[in-house]
Amino acid sequence: MKTRSVLAVVGVVALFGAGGWWLAQSEAPHKHQLEKRVNSEGKTYYTCSMHPQVRQDEPGSCPICGMKLTQRTEAPTGGMVTSGAEKKPLYWYDPMRPDQHFDKPGKSPFMDMELVPKYADESAGAASATVVEIDPRMAQNLGLRIAPAKTGTFWQRVDAVGSVALDERRIVTVESRAAGWIEKLDVRAEGDVVKQGQRLAALYSPELFAARQELKLAEASGDAALVKASQQRLRLLGGGAGASSQSGVFAPASGFVMELMAREGAQIAPGMPLMKLADLSQVWLLVEIPEVQAGWIKEGRSAEARLKSLPGKVFEGRVDYLYPQLDTMTRTLKARLVFDNAEGALRPGMFADVTLFGGAQRDVLLVPTEAVIRTGTRTVVMVAEGEGRYRPAHVEAGPERDGETVILSGLEAGQNVVVSGQFLIDSEASLLGAYQRMGAGSGMSEGMQSVEEMKDKPAMEGMSDMRQKSEMEPMSGTSMEKTP
Template sequence: MSKKTWGLVVIVVLLAGVAGAWWAHTMAPHRHQWVATPDEAGGVVYTCSMHPQVRQDQPGNCPICGMQLVKRDAAPTAKAEPLYWYDPMRPDQHFDQPGKSPFMDMQLVPKYADDAGADTPGGAVVTIDPRMAQNLGMRTAVVKAGTFLQRVEATGSVAVDERRIAVVSARAEGWVERLHVNAVGDTVRKGQVLAGLYAPEVLAAQEELAFARTLGDATLVSAAQARLRLLNAGTQAQRQDAIVSPQSGVVVDLAVRQGAQVTPGQPLMTLADLSSVWVQVEVPETQSNWLRAGQVAEVRFKGLPGKVYKGEVDYVYPLLDTATRTVRARVVLGNADGALKPGMYGAVTIRGDALHDATRVPTEAVIRTGTRNVVIVAESAGRYRPVAVVPGPERDGEMVVTGGLKPGQHVVVSGQFLIDSEASLQGAYHRMGAASAADATPGQRLDPKPDPEPDHAAGHGHGHGDDRDAGRAP
């Protein structure tokens, strides 16, 4: 390697060392400002609205979320004693003394009784400065109670009533010599001749009947008549056997043309009676649990403005469509004038029973985490408490909930996800679960922390949490 190359290597190493020293010098203040220190009485402190454990004696930005620190009176903080220390990246692990986190290369953060997330009789609480809440655009709504009318609004499509479909088929082999119905959509009446079929087998049976009558043999007459009944043919001998319509309706399928050869059992055409039709309604899974047959339904069609069709739920299908997460319900509507055509779409409203004294909140207030359903209750002085609820029916942007809420309380409907994230970071849900268990078992104290284990590392107390080794500092 040449002297010039060695010189370049030395210069690069020196520059890297200088840059590393400068970075360590600039980052050191930020690492230490994670640890809240007592302030002089009567002074001020700058803290983060989302992370109150961050305190410093001059303005700046939060080292955790980057928000601008806000000014706060430091007198209460000067007298406060930490409840415990924790790693912001592992908030479920608690430590009795300050020091460096055994998980991350950062100082442990103290937890004070007046910080967000402290336990109160109402449950875990997160505190946000009112000015910050206003800047974040947080909105609340009042918890209501009263009568809730169960109602589902969905889209439905008109379909043929499958109980009013008839298939016309050939009973014997032959040829279609005359076809009186020429196209799909033709209307027919019950008893109308649809086609003339030349069937040698039918003609032979008719001639046998005539010959038996001539002989006067009752046995032969009876046998010939039975054969004609099986062939669904008349008793008079004629070249063309008339095929008649079994019902009034519309031709929805035409399978043959004039001159075609047919075999026994071959379908010739399909008829549908449209005087009554079905409306297949796709009901969301979350609104299908209270559906049942007999409920009143109203259907409106854009192509028929101002007209409301009333019917009732005829059947609720037992299967769920896994692709759309909907349950199909069937509504029967009268269609005497034929205005409803299969394939038309309509807006369907199905009315259920009324729920009395139902507690309701805006649907957007409910946070669905996958493991539980939570709403954020807004309390006084910028305090917010997560409350677990059980969701029920929903309609028009409102949802019925049970458990944990009272009428008149305020729940957050905008910005609640920020509070939920902060509560999760501080382990608020863990303490909320412990408080609920303690309330459910009077006289028994439920401590989420396991028994302390001796810690031989200097500068630390006992670690708490599911992982006992997590409490030991290196």
């Protein structure tokens, strides 16, 4: 009986103690604490946009290209992920085709890889979205090099290949003014060189003999008017003084025989050409100037020519004429240059390396040509902002020569641009959507995609049919639809 009483007292005390503890807890402030929980099918990891096969549990740089790893969260196929810092994806995309957006996770219809989510905070802020970060040590390992944009003088010069041609203004035709026969031909073959005043042929002409006789009779008569008329007739026939029936044909200029159209003993008529002579003391060089550089060249500008057969020798000339019509097939403008050729080194038919000078553009902004990325839809350079930060800048490029390109707008003197390894940064900037924010078109990957679509159009059409079929008959798991 006594033992039962003790147990009852102990039970009452314990009951009151529990009640007091409960009251104390109910009066204390109530606190809620969120705990991030990720199930086995969905977890947070870090990956590279260029190399999605790289997956790490901690932030850092890609061991392949050195790009800063991006945080990603796998979407679980079942259950909910409870997290105080949970982010809602804007869309999913294929890293190899970032322009294609999907509203649900799953497999890429282009590549056998999982789609990657795109979060709102990854695209917040245009300035931060256009900057690509690379660890300086990794940049050094990748061989990234930079060079400053500088102000200087750009010499407008066109380098082309020209062909030596005859100066058509120095071609003469030798003819006979009187009818007759060629009694002696002093020049026997084409290509023979002649000097000015040299006799080329001796003609027998009865008409000349008669004209000389008339002059002799006129002089004997003492009639001044008749003498003058006889002299004029003899001069028109190309004859000289004397009573001989022969008359010589002489070279009007020095040169070589281009064509020989008569032979010894042949009968000739007035105005019949005997041969053609070409003077090589001055020659033409004909060159083709690209359309984009044609505006640099003006008539009277200086030019230089070099022959492979005479290394080290430079011939100086000038631009004589710019032809009015552009060649629509080659998009070039034909120019005619004039060169003195007293030594005869420039022979018709030769090829020469020609340089045409178009003047200088002073105080222009210059960058190394290798720093300029041209895709057909945009022209950009990668600006190095220091501390491993790189930003694409849309520029307007001008002419290029000797490894330097003129920048007309989009860059300032003193800014550093990447001249080696810039394509890695360009690809990363394209994946981050930097070019859409710059208003300069989509990125390099989109330009490459359009080329591939043109080249492999049947394959893409087949892939599109497969994708339509997958939308009509969804596979097991999640379905995918392209967002409008």
